[in-house]
Amino acid sequence: MPEPTKSKVTIPPLNSRQSIPQTNVNKTQNIVEEIVKTINGLPDGLKTYPIRDLVKHAEEFGPYLKQQRLETNQVRKFLDAVNRLKANLVETGEFAKIKTEVVLLKPKLAYAAARQKAAKPLGEVMSAAIDEVHSKEDFERLVQLLESIIAYHKAEGGK
């Protein structure tokens, strides 16, 4: 895919709140790549994803998803599944019990992405993250990432 030139990227702001400064437009375009690259480069599973970086990434990625017109009902099944696993883990405290189900989260995302183009970026990011989930701590970080992204998405007016 050719790199878009600056003049072409004039995404009109969706509302007056402009929480994405114009100077970050390029960055916004690359945010998926940046997160994926970061996650792939983690030394020891998702748990080593520094919280500060995670939040900073989510802060950019959430509004980007809003721009892409993602609505959470499009990925409802995925979100519900994550919440279920989270509750499970709290109850049992054993990662082994949810390990296989974590892997099964990926098809849910692929399905959503296939139906709705807007769900694709979230799918890419979360797939990369799921690949790095090998322990309870990794899974907890996955939840933190997802919750942060959704919170910023909603803060932008996303539904």
Added chain:
Amino acid sequence: MKQLRVAEKAALQVIQEAIRVLAVWTNSKLKEKLSRLIAAGDNDDVIKKAVAQAQKLLSWNSKGEPKALRLLFDSINLEKDKEKKSQNQHQHYCQPDVIAERNPKIPYPLEKEPSLEDFIKLKYEIKQELDKLDDDRDRDLNNLSLLTLILEKYGSFISFGDSDVALIDIARSTAGVAAALANNPESNNLTLIAGDLSGIQKFIYTISSDGALKSLRARSFYLELVTEEVVQQLLEALELPRTNVIYAGGGNLYILAPAIESVKINVAEVRQQFNEWLLGEFQGKNFLALDCLDFPITDITTEKFADYWSELTSKKLAVHKSRKFAENISKFLQESDSYEPCKVCHRDDVESAELKQLNKNEPDSVLACETCCRMFELGGQLLKVEVIVRSQSENFEDKFDTLTFELPATDKRDAKNVYYHLFHRWKQIVPDNDTALLVNDWNIEHYKFSQFKKSFPLLLGNYAQESSEEKGLIIRANEMAKKAKGVNRLGYLRMDVDNLGRIFAEGLGENKTLPRIAGLSRQMSYFFKVYLNSLAEFRQENFLNKNKLIADILHKKAEFLTPKKRDNLLFIYAGGDDLFVSGTWNEVVEFAFDIYQCFRAYTGNNPDITLSGGISINDIKFPLYKAAEESGEAEEKAKGNGKDSLSLFSQVFKWNEWLGIEDNKIIDSEIQKYLHSETRPKLLGILPFVERLEQQDIGVNYSRNFVRNLLITAEIQEKALEKFEDNKKSEEALGTRYYLHLPKIAYTLARLPKNVLDDTEFRTSLKSPYNAPYFRAIATWIELLNR
């Protein structure tokens, strides 16, 4: 009795000389007259020698002139590191001024040396006052307590001799030394007597009943008089004038005395008699530690003086406290029957039939012992006391109450009854009076009143709001609660000066001399007893003015949520270096912030002189002793947070974090490093956010939702942080504290109405990691204001 005259004469002569210094300086017609009076004393060799020696010791220069007074607090330095020490150099001056007759204003220091005009005005006022003293029989000029009061009123903000020693402090110190020497001319030693009435906290804080607030206040007042009575007994026994009292108040006393055997014996006898009395009166809840220490006379002007001071207070008195009532052991061990306890103080040695209804106007009031009933009754009436007269006579009219000390006979001392009569108006004719204590009064005319044998000012931190339901009485807890903003609760504030012991023992470096130590305790207790009253009653005149130079002393502007009065307060205790104040919760919170900022400015913004405080907020039904306990624990938490902190809403932060005052020191260097890439938000801390939201008037529903979300976020954050208790500085812990919950805040913010979101400063600041620790404090404050 001859000796009394000797000591008092010596003191009088020194004080007269100090007055002469003022007379010469202001060119008052008194100057020649005073010279004659002083010269007349020359006939008595002992006095002449004592005065001369005292003056020599303290470098008193009779030809000297009063000059500008440097702020003594500037000299306090607790920094050990020499390099840092030199960075902490401050330069402030006192405004040459007079202490007003009533409610004197807080004297904030100046950044520049006072101008000639400032002195001219003061000189004019002094001359006016001195010229009035000129009578035929020289009665006023021989009235030691009157002259001392004049020195205090006019000589507290000018120096004499060393530039940071006030005229009043050098005069009183010299008079004290001269008086001690006159009693013991040949000695090379002096004695310092120190007393500590311990158990005050226990006494005040164990009460648990309705109407407790007033009783509590009465009890703290009562104990102030007990301290006073110990001083009186000592001065009488040792035949010393009042000038020898270096400090007395709040259960502490320091007296300068001659180093003679009889002093030690008298100290021991007074101690024994008082403890015998305390034991009978309060079942051993209170104990008087009293002792003395000889030291070489020449050390009063060296740094060693502070060593003796500390040795006496922290070692010798501590020994007494560790073996309480050792001298009264037979009485202490005496068995007594136990009965149904008093519902207020829980004492159980009073026969059930003697317990009476605490509040006679309420049919189902609890049963309490006689003392507690007395205190309850007294508490209501303590709104206005102008004079307290000590007398040996029990009965006469016009007084509204009398406090009696019936000291029991001991092996060495006879039984003695002393009465303190309380009056609403100062002008009273009392038979057999020996001392009139004029409460917070600097009106010279009152001290000239010939019916008082001796009169001294009694400083009391005693502000209280008057009840609008019961005129002339102090406001009751439930009336106060109704006046609170938001939730109808009361606040309890406890606060004290950080490192006070070190400030006295080390703070002055090589200058730990008698006059400076005396000056330091005088200025500290003035703040807590006198200026706090003024601040509560006349906030407008006493709080830091944003536009004035005063703000520069603080190096930042003054902060507060509302500029309104905060006078729905009741001081339970204020004095020495600490306070316990109740009031409507919102006013107590704001008052605490006011006190802190005023105190820092008053002490020249010295980084080593700070306060820590704790506030608890409770329903009026909540037992008072529990509330007192909670605020005490809160204060401890504040101390545990590296001091200079406030604990409020169960949250502990540095004052500057609460106030939202930019201060690089409040964020420690590791965290600073961690957050370095972030720009500092415009609003930082707690108060600024509460202020903005209160101004915006966002509507009940918005506010409720916002507060709820903020509280939920705070809760999740606190829970997430629990596992990092052992390692608060790890990358994980820092990320969790400062970043992890920002997405939720962003989401919560997006739900606020548009006009709030248009406030970019507010919006971006709350999302900044710098403010991440403050969510709960901000939310709780807003919640209580709007509930």
